[in-house]
Amino acid sequence: MNQNKPIKSLKELKTLKGKDKYLIIIKYILLISATVIFMIPLAWTISGSLKASGEIFTVPITWxxxxxxxxxxxxxxxxFPMVRYAFNSTIIVFFNMVFVTISSFIVAYGFARFRHPLNQTLFFAVLATMMIPEQVTLVPxxxxxxxxxxxxxxxxxxxxxxxxxxxxIFLMRQFIMTIPRELDESAYIDGCNSFQILTKIIAPLCVPIIITVGIFTFNFHWNDFLGPxxxxxxxxxxxxxxxxYSLDGERQGxxxxxxxxxASIxxxxxxxxxxxxxxxxxMAGIKLGGSVKG
Structure with a gap:
């Protein structure tokens, strides 16, 4: 049996025999246990949001x-000006999602499709910037x-x-490279230029990775604290x-x-x-797989 295939019902689990059955049970026990552990802080925060301040930090914890x-x-x-702060976050997140997604996609397309002597060198130079800690460039x-x-x-x-x-850029390049080059060549024969191939052929096939990058960008900038x-x-x-963060200062400690x-919830x-x-x-974007139907 394929261990990566999910079990959709107890009836399907009962059909398994011997080692496969016990491995699946152990796997799900571990997954459920990990989920419960990671959910404890969230559950405590939700509980605290419905308590008086003096009751939140009582020991033992009252859930x-x-x-x-x-x-x-x-x-x-x-x-608390929650609406104003949420609107400010929305402005920052919206423009970052638009600019990061478009610029990263264009650069990734160039690395994936254009051939020139410095292609790999420039790509590795881009990846090398990920090795530089944010704190190093903060002051400059x-x-x-x-x-x-x-x-x-x-x-x-x-x-x-x-x-x-x-x-x-790395994620998008890897995804674009899974799309057959024959599509580009066919489009060139039909008279398309590189921009038309990017917008009419590559972009529709890259919707999963584009959405994935957009979500990653949203989460990063929505939760960004250091920059602001x-x-x-x-x-x-x-x-x-x-x-x-400023809520404590506004209320004089x-x-x-x-x-x-x-507010946190x-x-x-x-x-x-x-x-x-x-x-x-x-999930489709992370798998870095492009599929073409026709």
Whole structure:
């Protein structure tokens, strides 16, 4: 039996014999156990979002609140500019998704399809940038953006995405290389140029990897904290993660942890919903497999 084939029902499990059956059972026990362990912090946060602040850190932990404080979610919007911070995050995320996806896709297409002596050298140079820690370039980048007068604007958080991202370029290049070159050659014979091949042939076949890169970009910039912390000082421009961090300072060191937990859970909803609805595209993109039907 193929061990990678999922078991869809207990009836199907009962049909297995001997070693295969026990291996499948052990595999699912391990997966369920790991899932439960990783879900504990999320469950504690959800529980805390419905408690009074004094009840959250009691020992031993009480998972079910003595009194459900649903008003924590109401106070999140009345006492905390949640909508403004979420809107700011949406602006940053939207432009990064558009610019990173388009620029990375164009560069990946060039590496995958154009042949020239420096192709491999330039590609390895792009990959080498992934080895440079972000902290190494942090100060030079800040000085450069400060000299340009971009500090306390969204430009330092958006403009770099116009030049692509090394990891995304790598993923897209590998995916494009699985698409047969015969399609390009047929299109050339029919009179298409490189741009038409990119937009009308390669792009439709690359929808899974394009969506995958878009989701990765969304998650990174939606949860980005360091960049906004360095470049933004105006509270009206704070994205959601920096806004959550500033909640303690705004309340003079007396934090309403119930409301903070409620805001944290609300901030988790967009990336979780995005992953849930587009999971099949993520899996197809990660497999780096292109298929052509015709």
């Amino acid at each position: 079910i609140p003595s009194v459900f404080k649903w008003e924590n979610y109401v106070n999140m919007f009345t006492s 980048q800040f000085l450069m953006f400060s000299w340009l007068g971009w500090v306390n604007t969204y430009l330092p958080l958006i403009v770099p995405s116009m030049f692509g991202a090394a990891f995304n 912390l360095i470049y933004l000082s105006d509270p009206n421009k704070f994205p959601l993660q920096l806004g959550l 007396i934090t309403d942890y119930g409301m903070l937990f409620a 609300t901030a988790l909803i967009p990336p979780l919903a995005l992953f849930a609805f587009l999971q099949q595209y993520i």
